[in-house]
Amino acid sequence: xxxxxxxxxxxxxxxxLLLSPLFLIVALLVATTSRGGVFxxxxxxxxxxxxxxxxxxxxxxxxxxxxxxxTVGSKxxxxxxxxxxxxxxxxxxxxxxxxxxxGDMSFVGPRPEVxxxxxxxxxxxxxxxxxxxxxxxxxxxxxxxxxxxxxxxxNPEQTYIDEVMPAKLKLNLQYINDMSxxxxxxxxxxxFFKIFD
Numbered sequence: 001x002x003x004x005x006x007x008x009x010x011x012x013x014x015x016x017l018l019l020s021p022l023f024l025i026v027a028l029l030v031a032t033t034s035r036g037g038v039f040x041x042x043x044x045x046x047x048x049x050x051x052x053x054x055x056x057x058x059x060x061x062x063x064x065x066x067x068x069x070x071t072v073g074s075k076x077x078x079x080x081x082x083x084x085x086x087x088x089x090x091x092x093x094x095x096x097x098x099x100x101x102x103g104d105m106s107f108v109g110p111r112p113e114v115x116x117x118x119x120x121x122x123x124x125x126x127x128x129x130x131x132x133x134x135x136x137x138x139x140x141x142x143x144x145x146x147x148x149x150x151x152x153x154x155n156p157e158q159t160y161i162d163e164v165m166p167a168k169l170k171l172n173l174q175y176i177n178d179m180s181x182x183x184x185x186x187x188x189x190x191x192f193f194k195i196f197d
Contacts, residue, residue, distance in 0.1 A: 023094065040060070043114065108136055
């Protein structure tokens with residue numbers, strides 16, 4: 001077991017332990033303010049093209065996926081009131097600590113994509129699937145306001161496919177080339193400060 005995996009197991013376990021009161025509060029807010037389950041599960045493509053279910057606190061109304069896979073704008077009308085808040089501060093991503101603990105994901109690594117968009121990767125871009133996907137990475141920091149960028153487009157999905165996705169994958173490949181525990185810790189701190197920027 002590599003140092004990165006040991007770091008992931010240790011931090012995700014204690015993270016879940018420490019954040020359990022927050023998990024309970026958010027779960028209650030999600031459950032009592034809108035119809036639907038507490039968690040949102042979606043198929044993503046992980047290391048070696050293996051599909052897994054990513055976990056998030058539900059921030060949208062039920063069946064929102066049927067209206068598109070991308071979130072467009074911070075005021076996407078599919079978002080619930082609680083959903084808007086937990087998305088703004090990335091609280092909706094916290095259940096992914098479970099994905100990290102069980103080995104589907106890492107703390108730091110290329111954000112996992114849905115199968116539809118992975119099918120569009122070229123040979124070079126598919127290299128991002130040679131490592132565990134992560135909760136955060138360079139692309140997550142650089143494109144923190146991705147939803148607002150897409151909201152300005154006449155065709156958000158095409159803008160994502162033609163501009164945003166390739167740029168994010170380029171940053172993912174840069175991460176893979178420079179991977180180290182030091183880089184991971186640096187990205188975690190950068191992510192934390194970016195959320196409260």
